């Protein structure tokens with residue numbers, strides 16, 4: 001019988017996102033599920049998608065899927081390729097590098113990246 | 120498919136009128152008979168550039184049957200659901216592409232050799248420079264009294280089968296006269312049509328031509344076990360008919376009589392040489408158009424090929440492979456080359472009624488000094504004999520019940536075996552045998568595909584089976600060589616699921632099942648590719664493994680709720696929110712409506728919920744109702760109302776059972792013979808929630824009119840007067856496929872048991888996102904193999920498959936009821952983690968036809984154009 005070895009460093013602190021000159025508090029770190037994302041409403045009405053990978057690392061990119069215009073990237077599946085984390089859009093499955101925002105299936109396209117901090 | 124027509128009709132563009140055209144500028148080749156060999160001859164002409172399109176001859180084909188050439192060898196598969204179109208041997212544009220004139224339903228009636236013309240039944244006259252007779256054979260009907268009674272048939276053409284099928288509807292018992300290869304095939308077909316079936320064979324054993332006494336005994340045993348009644352060593356004396364002229368029975372030479380409603384004569388075939396006789400060509404004493412090694416008749420301008428020819432070695436061949444050889448030979452000679460047909464080997468491998476039977480080379484040990492090495496187990500219905508020459512060469516053999524080694528032994532005929540012969544016939548597990556004699560042992564010149572005369576060397580120039588089939592035609596005849604060809608192909612580079620796992624989905628299934636894996640991360644770290652271990656997996660393997668764990672949840676001890684713990688991170692967004700994501704980020708909701716049956720009260724609830732939440736409603740193609748336009752945060756509120764009214768998840772979002780459609784059936788419909796609605800509901804409730812490699816669809820029709828379109832489903836059920844017929848592997852979608860008959864006249868319990876096994880076997884062995892249709896086409900042995908496994912339990916798996924399904928059924932719980940009753944599980948249903956009460960501003964709608972539709976204007980930002988509904992960029 002294999003056993004789960006999820007090595008998440010689950011801190012108790014909060015996740016914060018750089019927005020303009022401020023840090024916007026997103027949520028408690030414990031609310032994030034490794035391998036999935038959540039959507040964040042930004043003060044200017046825009047949206048971000050925040051993810052935590054299996055190792056407990058947190059990433060944030062824009063929530064809007066540039067291929068369809070829908071605000072859905074937070075609902076995509078997280079994966080890693082060559083050690084780099086990505087999210088696959090739940091609509092038409094294009095993948096976006098979580099660290100750079102660049103689309104892995106079409107390098108012309110990218111989404112914004114936000115600086116995040118998770119204590 | 121052209122309709123039967125007695126007007127001369129050309130399927131290719133031709134601006135010449137045959138009757139008026141006195142002399143042709145280019146030479147004209149007229150082919151009489153468009154059967155298997157006739158078609159092969161046309162293909163050979165085309166390969167040699169001898170067709171009009173290539174600037175060669177004018178080519179005219181007279182075809183007696185109402186359809187172009189089809190695969191007569193696979194004729195019986197019509198009863199297994201292959202349509203006449205499926206059996207066609209002619210690519211739809213073949214005639215047009217090559218400029219060949221094909222006259223369907225217009226046979227040749229006379230040949231004028233002096234004037235070099237052929238007259239067709241329509242009256243058209245065709246001048247020829249070269250005439251090719253490919254008229255095949257006709258079934259021999261012994262001259263017994265009553266042979267022409269209504270209900271007597273032969274078994275040669277698609278039309279024969281259609282007539283038998285129609286007549287069998289009003290019949291209960293049938294008899295086949297003749298226990299040879301074709302007779303047994305016909306008997307299997309009658310049994311499949313639901314008739315109690317007798318086989319009457321004059322010789323003392325079945326298949327006297329192909330197998331010897333021992334083989335006949337093993338075959339008899341197995342065939343009797345299948346419920347056929349076999350009478351050997353007796354002749355048919357008379358067919359008796361009632362006052363209405365319809366068959367009532369037959370009397371046999373031993374004084375006994377049989378009460379039967381239908382008789383099929385299968386007492387051998389005779390070459391169709393009448394046309395040749397009438398125009399004075401030489402024919403053999405016992406029939407057959409005499410030809411020389413070049414396939415030329417006594418008139419050098421006339422060739423004869425296929426079953427109608429009496430070849431240079433003094434035989435008439437009743438098999439397709441020698442016919443194909445003759446077609447090639449004649450085409451080569453017509454093209455001005457050199458070729459000869461000097462004889463062919465009579466090896467055959469068949470699957471008769473599910474029993475493997477093969478004979479090859481000198482099967483009867485006729486050669487001087489030959490000795491037999493025999494293994495026989497009549498109880499198991501296995502008989503194997505190898506005929507060895509005095510010097511240790513393999514001369515031939517007979518294999519009954521287990522013809523595994525046919526593919527390698529046949530090409531070794533004539534050579535000294537690399538191992539002791541007894542080692543090759545002993546069953547597995549008995550000390551010392553059998554030795555797996557792989558195709559690697561074969562020399563390059565060994566002929567692997569005898570239908571198309573393709574050697575091992577030629578096959579090994581290619582690396583994939585489709586390529587071999589395309590370039591050499593090997594494997595496209597009887598198919599008995601496919602297994603060996605498969606073994607000759609290099610293994611595919613990497614059959615891994617994705618960049619994370621080196622295993623296929625079915626291999627991962629086995630790993631999860633046997634090691635009782637319940638964690639994706641654990642599986643990735645233990646069985647993932649080196650470089651992927653410790654990582655996050657990807658969008659391909661996560662849902663796949665999630666689905667496998669969910670299919671096996673009760674068995675491996677994982678949570679049955681697909682969103683518990685780590686499983687939550689594996690699911691595609693649809694599974695994650697238990698709803699289908701739509702183009703604007705909203706979700707659709709499909710409650711289960713089993714069998715399509717719904718009460719007025721429930722309809723009202725759906726209406727009220729849709730109205731209260733402002734959802735768009737539509738009747739789906741799956742006999743249920745879809746509610747569109749819900750925001751993530753509305754899903755639990757909507758479902759609370761639906762669950763309260765007795766609805767449950769319809770799993771429209773999952774790779775799992777969708778719907779079991781039904782027709783009204785016996786209860787209301789004047790034609791119905793079973794309660795199709797009840798069965799559909801029972802099946803839908805049994806298999807609901809079952810996670811599978813792709814979605815699963817089903818339908819139940821109350822009679823053969825098939826109003827529920829069951830044959831377009833992964834498993835479809837059609838009622839019969841005796842019970843249920845089960846069809847599998849149907850598909851609508853992009854590559855439609857009609858389902859194949861798996862078993863018939865099943866009781867309720869038998870039906871459910873077979874479906875249990877079928878589905879679990881599919882779940883276990885299919886690839887990711889492979890519907891049952893594609894799976895059935897891909898797996899080794901296809902439908903026959905699946906039938907062996909799930910009906911005959913050839914792998915001894917059935918008990919386990921049934922247990923897995925029982926576990927699933929017992930463990931089923933409605934995902935939505937579980938979700939709305941658990942605050943922890945409800946937490947995910949917010950649009951924004953930092954503003955749980957804020958609705959998603961990007962999900963907006965505009966009115967259309969009294970309902971709503973997504974406001975796509977809103978989504979198309981400055982970055983990239985979005986395709987609007989009208990298809991123009993905005």
Ligand code: SRM
Pocket residue numbers: 699700701707709737738739740741742743744745771777778814816831832849850851852853854890
């Ligand atoms: C709602 C519905 C159309 C409708 O308005 O009637 C529908 C809607 C979708 N179909 Fe379908 N199919 C619907 C009946 C069918 C049918 C008819 C049937 O089931 O009798 C077929 C052909 C039968 C078949 O599957 O063999 C059908 C063949 C497909 C296919 C092609 C499958 C294939 O094997 O080629 C896809 C694509 C896929 O699954 O990969 C597909 C995929 C889809 C998806 C899931 C596309 C997607 O991923 O978003 C659509 C989801 C809409 C949504 O979110 O609700 N849908 N789809 C029907 C839902 C039936 C139900 O009650 O569950």
Ligand SMILES: Cc1cc2nc3c(=O)[nH]c(=O)nc-3n(C[C@H](O)[C@H](O)[C@H](O)COP(=O)(O)OP(=O)(O)OC[C@H]3O[C@@H](n4cnc5c(N)ncnc54)[C@H](O)[C@@H]3O)c2cc1C
Pocket residue numbers: 151152153154155156157181182183184191192193194195225226227228253254255256274275276301304391394424425426427436437438439440442467469597
């Ligand atoms: C049920 C069944 C199962 C078989 N299984 C096997 C098997 O497993 N292996 C194997 O090797 N062989 C098998 N055979 C035999 C195989 O089908 C034949 O060897 C093959 O079809 C011979 O091809 P052919 O073109 O010579 O004759 P056919 O395919 O019979 O074609 C002759 C055509 O000529 C037409 N014709 C006749 N006279 C005229 C005319 N005057 N004008 C125009 N057209 C005319 C006929 O209508 C017919 O369409 C099977 C046959 C049957 C019936």
Ligand code: SF4
Pocket residue numbers: 782783784785788789790791792795820821822823824825826827
């Ligand atoms: S399939 Fe048969 S029973 Fe069902 S509705 Fe159609 S005609 Fe009636």
Ligand code: FES
Pocket residue numbers: 567568569570571593594595596597598599600601
């Ligand atoms: S031997 Fe018949 S297809 Fe190859």
